[in-house]
Amino acid sequence: MTTSENPGSIRRSASRAPFRPFRNLSAKFAAIPMILTALVVFVGGTLWTVVYSFTNSRLLPKADWVGFKQYDRLWGTRRWQVSIENLMIFGVCSLVLSLIIGFLLAALLDQKIRFEDTFRTIFLYPFAMSFIVTGLAWQWILNPSLGVQNVVRNLGWESFVFDPLNTSSIAIYGILIAALWQGTGFIMCLMLAGLRGIDEDIWKAARVDGIPTWKTYVFIVIPMMRPVFITTLVIIAAGIVKVYDLVVAQTSGGPGIASEVPAKYVYEKMFQSQNLAQGFAASTMMLLAVLIVLIPWAYLEFGGKRRG
Amino acid sequence: MADTSTARDPNGPKPKRLLSRRNIFLYGTLGLIACYYALPLYVMIVTSLKGMPEIRLGNIFSPPVEVTFQPWVKAWAEACTGLNCDGLSRGFLNSVIITVPSVLLSIAIASVNGYALANWRFKGANVFFTILIFGAFIPYQVMIYPLVIILRELGLYSSLWGLVLVHTIFGMPILTLLFRNYFTSLPEELFKAARVDGAGFWGIFLKIMLPMSVPIFVVAVILQITGIWNDFLFGVIYTKPANYPMTVQLNNIVNSVQGVKEYNVNMAATIITALVPLTVYFVSGRLFVRGIAAGAVKG
Numbered sequence: 001m002t003t004s005e006n007p008g009s010i011r012r013s014a015s016r017a018p019f020r021p022f023r024n025l026s027a028k029f030a031a032i033p034m035i036l037t038a039l040v041v042f043v044g045g046t047l048w049t050v051v052y053s054f055t056n057s058r059l060l061p062k063a064d065w066v067g068f069k070q071y072d073r074l075w076g077t078r079r080w081q082v083s084i085e086n087l088m089i090f091g092v093c094s095l096v097l098s099l100i101i102g103f104l105l106a107a108l109l110d111q112k113i114r115f116e117d118t119f120r121t122i123f124l125y126p127f128a129m130s131f132i133v134t135g136l137a138w139q140w141i142l143n144p145s146l147g148v149q150n151v152v153r154n155l156g157w158e159s160f161v162f163d164p165l166n167t168s169s170i171a172i173y174g175i176l177i178a179a180l181w182q183g184t185g186f187i188m189c190l191m192l193a194g195l196r197g198i199d200e201d202i203w204k205a206a207r208v209d210g211i212p213t214w215k216t217y218v219f220i221v222i223p224m225m226r227p228v229f230i231t232t233l234v235i236i237a238a239g240i241v242k243v244y245d246l247v248v249a250q251t252s253g254g255p256g257i258a259s260e261v262p263a264k265y266v267y268e269k270m271f272q273s274q275n276l277a278q279g280f281a282a283s284t285m286m287l288l289a290v291l292i293v294l295i296p297w298a299y300l301e302f303g304g305k306r307r308g
Numbered sequence: 309m310a311d312t313s314t315a316r317d318p319n320g321p322k323p324k325r326l327l328s329r330r331n332i333f334l335y336g337t338l339g340l341i342a343c344y345y346a347l348p349l350y351v352m353i354v355t356s357l358k359g360m361p362e363i364r365l366g367n368i369f370s371p372p373v374e375v376t377f378q379p380w381v382k383a384w385a386e387a388c389t390g391l392n393c394d395g396l397s398r399g400f401l402n403s404v405i406i407t408v409p410s411v412l413l414s415i416a417i418a419s420v421n422g423y424a425l426a427n428w429r430f431k432g433a434n435v436f437f438t439i440l441i442f443g444a445f446i447p448y449q450v451m452i453y454p455l456v457i458i459l460r461e462l463g464l465y466s467s468l469w470g471l472v473l474v475h476t477i478f479g480m481p482i483l484t485l486l487f488r489n490y491f492t493s494l495p496e497e498l499f500k501a502a503r504v505d506g507a508g509f510w511g512i513f514l515k516i517m518l519p520m521s522v523p524i525f526v527v528a529v530i531l532q533i534t535g536i537w538n539d540f541l542f543g544v545i546y547t548k549p550a551n552y553p554m555t556v557q558l559n560n561i562v563n564s565v566q567g568v569k570e571y572n573v574n575m576a577a578t579i580i581t582a583l584v585p586l587t588v589y590f591v592s593g594r595l596f597v598r599g600i601a602a603g604a605v606k607g
Contacts (some may be wrong), residue, residue, distance in 0.1 A: 026509035027428035031436065034421040034484060037477050038436045042443035045454035061453070108338055121593065122342045125349070128589035130538030132555045133582045136562050137348045140355065140571060141368065151367050181348065189597050207546070238445040245540040249559055264448040271545065276453065283449035294445050302438075 030240035046287065053280035055195065061276055070281035080282065083260045086172045090261070091240045093176050098236055099229070101180065102187025107217060109188070110195045120192075135249025138178035139165060165251050168258035175250055175259055179243070184303075187232060194228030195221070230297060237293045241286055262286050335557060356576035363571050379570070383577035388567075389550070389560040396577050399557030403537055403584075406469060406553050410475035411532040415525065418480055422487025423513050427499050437484070444481035452545060459546065466548045474542050479535065483528055490524040491517060523595070530592050534585045554581050 022083050047236075056064040105123055109116055126134060141147050144163040152160040164174030198221055204215040222229075244263035247253060253260040262282060269279035344409060351368050356379050358372040366373075385395040392398065424430075425437055455474060462472035493518070502512045543553040552560075558581045562574045589596050 027430050027433075028423040030424045030428075030509065031430070031433065033417045033476075034424075034440060034480065035436050037480050038439040039444065040458070041451055041455060041477055042439055042446065045451040045458075046446060048454045049450045061457075062492055105341065108341075111334055113334060113338070117593070119338050119342055120597070121590070122345050124597065125586065125589060126345065128534055128585045129538065130555050130585070132538075132559050133539050134454070134576050135346075136558070136574065136578045137352050138576060139562075141348060141351055143571075145366075146363065146571070147368055151369060154367065181345065185345070186446045233482065234445070238447075242449075243557075249563070252563060263335050263447070263449055266452075267541070267545075270453055279449075280453070283447065283452075286447040287450045290445055294442070298442070301559045 007223060049280050050284050050287070053277060055186045055277050057276040057279075057280070059276070066277075070277045074278060074281045074285070079257050079260055080262070080265055082257050083265050086259060086261055087240070087243075090172050090176055090179070090243065091237070093173075094179055094240060095233065095236055097176075097180055098184055098187045099232065102182045102232070103191045103222075103262045105184065105188040106191035106195055109192055120185075120189070123188055127186045129182065131245035132249045134178050134182045135175075135246045138174070138181070139189045139250050142174055142177075143282075166255055168255050171251055171255065171259035175243075175246055178250060179246055182246075183236075183239070187236070188290075190228060190232050190235075191225075194225045198224055200232045227301075230300065234293060234297045241290050352575045352579050356383075356572055356579055358572055360570060360572060376572075379563065379572035379576040380580070382570075382573045383561075383580060387561045387573055387577060389557055389564065392597075396554060396557060396561070396580055399552060400580070401555035402547075402551050402557075403554040406471055406475075406543070406547075407533060407536045409469075410472045410479075410536045411529060413472055414476040414479040414483060414532055415528045417476060418483030418528070419487045419521075419525070420479070420513065422483045423491050423517055424509075425484065425488045426491035427512070427517075428509060436513075437488070440481045440484060448478065452562050456545070466546065466551075468551060470545070471542060471546045471551075474546050475532075475536050475539070478542070479532055482531070486528060486531075487521075487524065490521060494520060526592075527595050527598055530588055533588050534596075537584050 052061050052063075054065055054067060055062060056069070057064045109119060113119070129137075142149075142163070142165050144150070144166060149160060149162045152162070164170045164177070202220060202224070203216065206220060211220075243261055244261055244267065245262050247259055247264055251259045253264055263286070266279045266282045266286065269275045269282060327396060347369075352543060354371055355363065357375050357377070358366070359374060359376050359378070362373060383395060384397055386393055387395045425433055455477075457471070459465040459470040464469075464473060498520075499512060502516050507515065537553075538555060539553065539557045540559070543556045547553070558577055561577055
């Protein structure tokens with residue numbers, strides 16, 4: 001009965017032929033918000049921004065074409081250069097450290113321990129808080145005269161210096177500390193899901209062969225978790241490019257322009273200094289950065305196993 | 309505990325012999341890391357309960373000698389942003405007014421989308437879906453200004469409903485993915501049986517799919533409440549100062565340059581802002597994890 005149902009139902013609907021377009025209409029009607037969002041906002045909006053980055057728009061967008069002038073100006077601006085440098089430092093550090101910390105935490109939690117839920121709740125709670133809250137909390141902890149630096153000095157180490165948020169050369173690392181605290185719990189969860197997806201027999205086989213645990217992780221489990229790592233990498237990378245709130249809350253880009261990031265540059269050019277096209281050019285560069293990560297990933301992820 | 313031990317009995321490196329040494333190391337490490345993660349929340353709470361003189365003299369890690377709730381009262385009702393001195397209560401109210409309709413609308417739309425994609429595939433549906441998923445990774449900065457124009461044309465710019473629409477749009481990729489995956493996992497026979505009985509698109513959705521998908525709706529609600537409550541960028545761009553959500557107001561209070569910094573009030577305000585998502589998180593537990601991991605791992 002069940003085997004012949006599928007082709008049968010299609011044939012049978014021949015008698016209900018007028019019903020079919022109506023059925024499709026219903027689904028299409030329901031999908032209108034999705035289609036509009038995809039086409040108008042995501043595709044349309046992105047293209048619009050890219051196109052208008054070649055204009056000389058200031059307070060309002062206008063089609064006054066100037067070629068690559070905005071991009072020339074962008075890359076000649078010290079503030080943008082600093083933003084990109086910061087993004088690179090922040091990006092590389094937070095990618096590497098989040099993956100390492102996230103994986104180690106997940107591996108620790110995967111040892112059949114007691115109170116796993118309690119530990120996980122503690123590691124993940126920062127992720128429920130906004131970047132603004134995270135930034136303000138760490139701004140307070142890193143406060144030079146009352147925070148950690150002060151506590152250590154009061155313990156007797158008078159010359160101790162730890163004031164990243166007010167030191168130009170390391171301000172971005174102060175932001176990194178807060179970002180890692182906020183986000184590593186999430187990476188841990190993704191990794192834990194990956195570890196739990198590894199077949200139990202693999203572990204048994206490795207144990208039978210007398211392979212030490214750490215070797216099993218490095219040479220067997222991690223290579224098997226490649227898809228999880230890649231997906232996590234893409235998620236982290238997309239998040240890194242967007243980093244904005246955290247910087248606003250912790251340093252507002254300071255001291256000076258030492259902790260500026262691209263997203264902040266875009267916002268300020270668009271909404272504060274009435275230099276729209278400059279903001280468009282900067283955001284187009286951000287898009288480009290994301291595409292460099294995204295396209296190879298999409299190719300790997302969907303290129304091979306797309307079903308027809 | 310219960311469901312972790314079911315499928316994985318013989319695991320862990322040689323449990324019996326190394327038990328005590330291994331456990332000391334394991335729980336010691338985990339305990340230390342847990343302390344590090346818990347510390348900022350502890351510091352925030354402790355600071356918010358101290359008076360300013362005690363903060364200036366003392367250690368940020370020490371518990372308050374004299375507990376005072378004055379900073380909380382001040383943060384809620386008196387703290388100033390610009391000319392308004394009615395505290396965070398205004399931002400709280402704004403955030404509620406923004407979050408509730410945004411959560412409802414975005415989930416209503418995304419669930420129908422997911423359902424259409426899972427059960428009523430029409431030609432081209434997957435193209436739109438792929439665009440949508442790609443959209444989740446595109447930096448918002450590229451789409452911000454076109455949306456300003458769209459909202460202005462619709463007459464919604466800097467209004468509450470404009471922001472609701474923005475949250476609905478940017479919540480759509482992840483939510484649609486969540487619902488699509490869930491509806492795909494439901495037994496197809498159910499859907500077929502309902503169709504044989506003559507139920508249509510909306511009939512099946514309302515009478516069969518909805519009652520079966522309460523868990524995924526809970527996950528979606530958790531995801532959206534946390535996400536929208538914590539939003540800062542859209543709040544700044546698409547609303548006017550009178551409607552600023554809590555996060556924006558909090559940042560304005562704490563990072564304002566005028567006046568003496570009152571760290572205890574600032575920390576009280578910070579905790580109050582984090583209270584809603586934290587409550588959601590601690591109450592929902594595993595469902596929260598499921599929500600954030602849902603779209604991510606399945607790829």
